[in-house]
Amino acid sequence: MILNIICTQKxxxxxxxxxxxxxxxxxxxxxxxxxxxxxxxxxxxxxxFDLGQSNLNDIDLIYSxxxxxxxxxxxxxxxxxxxxxxNIQKRFPTGVSLVYEAGLFDxxxxxxxxxxxxx
Numbered sequence: 001m002i003l004n005i006i007c008t009q010k011x012x013x014x015x016x017x018x019x020x021x022x023x024x025x026x027x028x029x030x031x032x033x034x035x036x037x038x039x040x041x042x043x044x045x046x047x048x049f050d051l052g053q054s055n056l057n058d059i060d061l062i063y064s065x066x067x068x069x070x071x072x073x074x075x076x077x078x079x080x081x082x083x084x085x086x087n088i089q090k091r092f093p094t095g096v097s098l099v100y101e102a103g104l105f106d107x108x109x110x111x112x113x114x115x116x117x118x119x
Contacts, residue, residue, distance in 0.1 A: 011036075016043050026050055026074070034058045041065050050074040060091070067095055075099050080111060086118045 015027065026048035027040060034057040040046065049066060051057060054076045066073050073096045078088045083100055102108035 015040070016045075020045060028052060032056045034062055037062050037065055041069050041071060046071055048072045048074055051076065063092055063096070070095070072096065077101070083111060084114050084118075089118065 018025070022045075024045045024047045027046055028050040030052035033040075033051075037049075040049070049062070049071055051062070051073060052075065059076060063073060076092065076096050077099050080100065082088045082091075083098070088098065100108070100111055102111060
């Protein structure tokens with residue numbers, strides 16, 4: 001645990017220096033990162049958070065922190081049922097981009113059509 005804290009502190013210091021140099025930026029993460037999100041979201045210049053594998057993380061926890069700080073979450077991957085039931089819109093009413101991985105193009109078209117009709 002101590003090593004994890006030291007690595008997190010060093011990583012955040014490097015990220016802060018990079019974001020300061022660039023002015024602003026987004027953070028991308030593959031894998032499980034929810035344990036470090038509260039620290040990452042303390043960075044002054046973060047403008048978005050891209051989750052390469054959102055399914056490995058506690059998205060509700062990440063969203064609660066992101067929403068408070070007005071940091072959009074990119075590439076959340078809900079299931080078909082969550083999309084088509086409208087539950088995803090209730091769960092994440094603002095500040096997210098969604099990705100649905102359809103098996104076939106016709107399936108993708110049908111999911112998009114059905115999702116758009118929910119409004």
